[in-house]
Amino acid sequence: MAAGAPITARRIAGLAVPALGVLAAEPLYVLIDTAVVGHLGALALAGLALGGTMLSVMTSQLTFLSYGTTARTSRLYGADRRADAVAEGGQATWLAIFVGLVVFGLGEVFAYDLSMLLAGDADVAARSAQWLRIALLGAPAILITLAGNGWMRGVQDTVRPLRYVLIANAISAVLCPVLVYPVGLGLVGSAIANVVAQYLSAAMFVAAIARERAFRRPSPAIMRAQMVLGRDLILRSASFQICFLSAAAVAARSSAAAVGAHQIVYQLWAFLSLVMDSLAIAAQALIGAELGAHRAKAAMAAAWQITRYSFALGCVLGLAFALGYLVLPGLFTSDTAVLARIPEAWWFFVVQQPIAGIVFALDGVLLGAADTRFLRTTTLAAALGGFFPLIWASWFFGWGLTGIWFGLTVFLVARLVATVWRTRSGVWAVEGA
Known part of the structure; x- marks a missing residue:
């Protein structure tokens, strides 16, 4: 093509x-x-x-x-x-x-x-x-x-x-x-x-x-330039790892049933993230190419076009898992204690899908534009300023999985606000190779 x-x-x-x-x-x-x-x-x-x-x-x-x-x-x-x-x-x-x-x-x-x-x-x-x-x-x-x-x-x-x-x-x-x-x-x-x-x-x-x-x-010069992008993306990825490891640790401190329920819903969340990330990868390739060709307006149009598709996909996935609530958890476990804890996370997981659809797509857009500093800073702020403290507050106050998954929702909403604002601003659409 x-x-x-x-x-x-x-x-x-x-x-x-x-x-x-x-x-x-x-x-x-x-x-x-x-x-x-x-x-x-x-x-x-x-x-x-x-x-x-x-x-x-x-x-x-x-x-x-x-x-x-x-x-x-x-x-x-x-x-x-x-x-x-x-x-x-x-x-x-x-x-x-x-x-x-x-x-x-x-x-x-x-x-x-x-x-x-x-x-x-x-x-x-x-x-x-x-x-x-x-x-x-x-x-x-x-x-x-x-x-x-x-x-x-x-x-x-x-x-x-x-x-x-x-x-x-x-x-x-x-x-x-x-x-x-x-x-x-x-x-x-x-x-x-x-x-x-x-x-x-x-x-x-x-x-x-x-x-x-x-x-x-x-070429040391080119590899150094690649490492600059790497620094920002490593810090961004590390913030994810810290939060999700903390979430598993807090769930484990609650009970075996809680950590089992968290693991089931989290693995489903991770799988759907892969599905949505495929659209984000398409966004990276297309946005970078449009900007390299000095077509900033086309890049802006493509950004919102892919975001609409990803949002629609998120809505479909959310609806599918809402309708499948009575059947899907039972495919992963027959333990009644684990099944009893799953609703604490399940409905947050369902509501998050349309939000994640927008966030993942716009992440792809900004990654394609190499706007990694912004993504690093906002992801760290959302993770360490929102998700991370809410995870440990859940342990301290006994909120259980509800607190953990509320924290993940806050994390996604904060990134939604940041990426939508950044994309609408157009400052990321820097033309040239």
Whole structure:
């Protein structure tokens, strides 16, 4: 699709649907991995859960390699400088390798200490560290895949990333049970399969950029510029992590039923976030391209167009989960105590969906415009000034899940006000590559 083509619903869907597939591939693979390891017993499953969580937290802080790269490459693509856009992806790939090696090194040194800190049990910590130390071999590959997704989205190609990720995860999903059981490697087999998937995916992204003759020598100046975006996005992501970890901790301090109910509703919230994030990814690619092509008015129009679609999607999802209230929770648990606590969070979750539809879309718009300082500042303010204190107030005053999910709603509303105001102001619509 040419950079200057009209922005139609079909074009937006052509970017968003494959992006959703990429976003969903990793959680689906984790479910398969969990099912395989689950038959090894509680200790192995606990080791996988803890090790997998730590790996996810480490790498999720580095998603600037994806989102930041999209913001930079899409502007170059819109300015009809595709070769430069892909070269930017080459530099992001080098940065992914360097940062990945640092993550690997630090993780290897502190794997057991971190596991022990979180688990509090020596046996669980030992299994977690065993899995994590092997899985961390794939850290550079994980980050290369993030960078690859970033530059390909920037040149408005979301089909190849989907193909690469699906091929790698499908092969690993077959390899995992073979290594765990017939080969007899147990938990170690799960970690090896994970690393194989990461390097298969990374190899395909590296081959793609090599075919474009864009994998040139590292450029410190370009990588420094990418790290500036990275700083803001890392701080923004860290505020999410702090709040959601605090919410889980407060729910756990309430009761086992409360944390079970919170986990069910939160996982549904996280899944719907992936659905809406696919439209935000389309917004990033399209907005960056329009601004790079000096079409600020078109970028403004596209911003509100995508926001309308995302709001409509949020309304549909909210209505679907409202109507499914009597059935859906029972699919996740039969525990009456957990089911009794779910309504405390459920109706906040339902009401949040249309709000989230607008917030996610406008986040994508502002990320596409590389307006990361504003997003960093407002997200930190909403998280640490609203969501975080309400979470701990819920524990202090005994508000339970109602207080936690009210805090998440306040967090979303604050971001809604900020992103709508910023988008309407137009100051983000800075033209040029």
